[in-house]
Amino acid sequence: xxxxxxxxxxxxxxxxxxxxxxxxxxxxxxxxxxxxxxxxxxxxxxxxxxxxxxxxxxxxxxxxxxxxxxxxxxxxxxxxxxxxxxxxxxxxxxxxxxxxxxxxxxxxxxxxxxxxxxxxxxxxxxxxxxxxxxxxxxxxxxxxxxxxxxxxxxxxxxxxxxxxxxxxxxxxxxxxxxxxxxxxxxxxxxxxxxxxxxxxxxxxxxxxxxxxxxxxxxxxxxxx
Numbered sequence: 001x002x003x004x005x006x007x008x009x010x011x012x013x014x015x016x017x018x019x020x021x022x023x024x025x026x027x028x029x030x031x032x033x034x035x036x037x038x039x040x041x042x043x044x045x046x047x048x049x050x051x052x053x054x055x056x057x058x059x060x061x062x063x064x065x066x067x068x069x070x071x072x073x074x075x076x077x078x079x080x081x082x083x084x085x086x087x088x089x090x091x092x093x094x095x096x097x098x099x100x101x102x103x104x105x106x107x108x109x110x111x112x113x114x115x116x117x118x119x120x121x122x123x124x125x126x127x128x129x130x131x132x133x134x135x136x137x138x139x140x141x142x143x144x145x146x147x148x149x150x151x152x153x154x155x156x157x158x159x160x161x162x163x164x165x166x167x168x169x170x171x172x173x174x175x176x177x178x179x180x181x182x183x184x185x186x187x188x189x190x191x192x193x194x195x196x197x198x199x200x201x202x203x204x205x206x207x208x209x210x211x212x213x214x215x216x217x218x219x220x221x222x223x224x
Contacts, residue, residue: 026099030090045083047100051107052078059112062119074118078111085110116178156207161200168193169200 022043023029029040052075060071086106093102157166171177172193179197183190208214 022100026103027090027093030087041083044086044103045079047103048079048082048086048107049075051104052076052082052111055108055111056115059115062115066118074114075111078114079107081114082106082110113180116181117184120178120181152208152211152213153204156204156211160203160207165196165200165203168196169204172197173200 021039023036023040026040026044029036030044031037053072056071056075056078060066063071066074082103083106086103093099157169161169168182171182172179179190179193183193186193205214209216
């Protein structure tokens with residue numbers, strides 16, 4: 001009693017909730033029912049949240065204005081979405097790596113997507129044609145070569161690409177708009193944009209080869 005006189009006694013600290021252990025078979029536990037399923041789901045969400053927080057922290061430079069509360073919200077939202085996506089694709093797990101290694105990819109991808117989306121939320125995505133300019137920091141000879149190539153690429157974009165392909169090329173290759181952000185703005189999918197980008201690169205390569213700015217692809221010749 002004397003030792004506590006003149007100061008308030010400390011409130012008892014509640015013990016931390018135990019961290020659920022990894023199930024011996026993640027797929028069986030997550031597709032099953034009962035306490036084992038619930039425990040595996042809690043453990044999975046905890047792992048996803050840790051991975052999402054790590055990724056958000058790595059990319060926080062894209063959100064210099066964001067508070068710790070907002071960053072934590074992004075991590076939680078990413079973890080929730082990652083768990084939902086993983087459960088929908090649980091049947092695709094082939095066991096070629098540890099389940100947790102496979103699962104982390106969902107959280108990292110979702111967190112990166114959320115950060116990029118938030119970073120571009122107030123930025124306008126321009127789909128107008130732009131003039132390609134060479135790097136003026138190079139020497140005169142290098143600058144001349146770069147200017148010639150930039151002009152050839154610009155001409156190729158006008159001659160070899162459709163209007164839609166030019167817009168996609170400008171957004172992804174010139175303005176460096178994240179592909180998931182562009183997909184959301186255009187109401188399309190990442191897969192569709194990747195296909196368009198592949199076609200763009202192929203058409204530009206063909207055009208630059210025809211104009212002598214790229215060497216033709218090498219062919220394997222018979223030694224004799």
